[in-house]
Amino acid sequence: MTSNLVKSYFRMDKLPHIWCPGCGHGIVTRAVIKAIDELELDKDKVCIVSGIGCSSRAPGYLDFNTLHTTHGRALAFATGIKHANPDLEVIVITGDGDCSAIGGNHLIHAARRNIGITAVAFNNNIYGMTGGQYSPTTPTGDKGTTAPYGNIDKGFDICKLAQAAGASYTARGTVYHAQLLTRLIKNGILNKGFSIIDAVSVCPTYYGRKNKKGDAVKMMEWLKDHAVNVAAAAKLPEEKLAGKFLIGELYHNPQPEYTEEYKKITESLRRG
């Protein structure tokens, strides 16, 4: 009694997973798998890499070549994997803490190189695994265990950060907009260089409770009411966009891919 999709791509002996009731990470994981399925990628030619966090647990449930690395370092390991095996489709599953706090430097350099990796940031605006500390994507004023009176930092926009650093594809989806999210991940994989998909997830257990956002259903409703598709946003006056955030494909500008450029150098030296 399980869908063919789940049977085909999950390690069935590892399910059910241990994420909390209503945790959005299961929805994002399914979107990644659905994208892989729709692209008909060869499972043996896919490598899924993660760091540490609730989000980073995902590859443990998935039946591919997988690597669960250290906190913040998924993109560094993935860079090595892609370099050694340019034919592999390398997909990184990371958290907002994993990729924009401790791993922020790896993120900007993977983007700068435009290496052919697709990163999916499971962005729940908090450190879930360690009990709700605020992260670089916790909105200003919101609470975490380390910001009991409200966070005074300004949040990172992961897509803008990656674009400025050199990523050739950036997009944002949410767990409410799961169909769109699948499409964005697919297009990210199809882009040859570095792609990042900011997958807005929900953590009802910590971010939700700390900020009185209600249960998973309420948090999904919030996403529905506050996300505006980038195409629609272009036609809206600025005041209508106050307090809203953009979803959809935010940037796509194909550029030379790192391992291909590297190969050109090694081949020219061999010939020389």
Added chain:
Amino acid sequence: MAVKLKGPVIKEEWCKGCGICAAFCPKNVLKMEGNKVKAVDRDACNNCGLCELRCPDYAIYLEEGEKDDK
């Protein structure tokens, strides 16, 4: 006859009772009963698949085949 989708199958052991599928089902097919979801109006299902897409626990999916009349 074309292959149809039979409506939702619920794997109760995996359902964690988050209520997402029921809250966003456009046809009110699903209802929470305690900590589990039940299909209370299977005939109304339009096979949109939204419940499957958004279930964080892979506990609900659409089955292929003719819809049971029962």
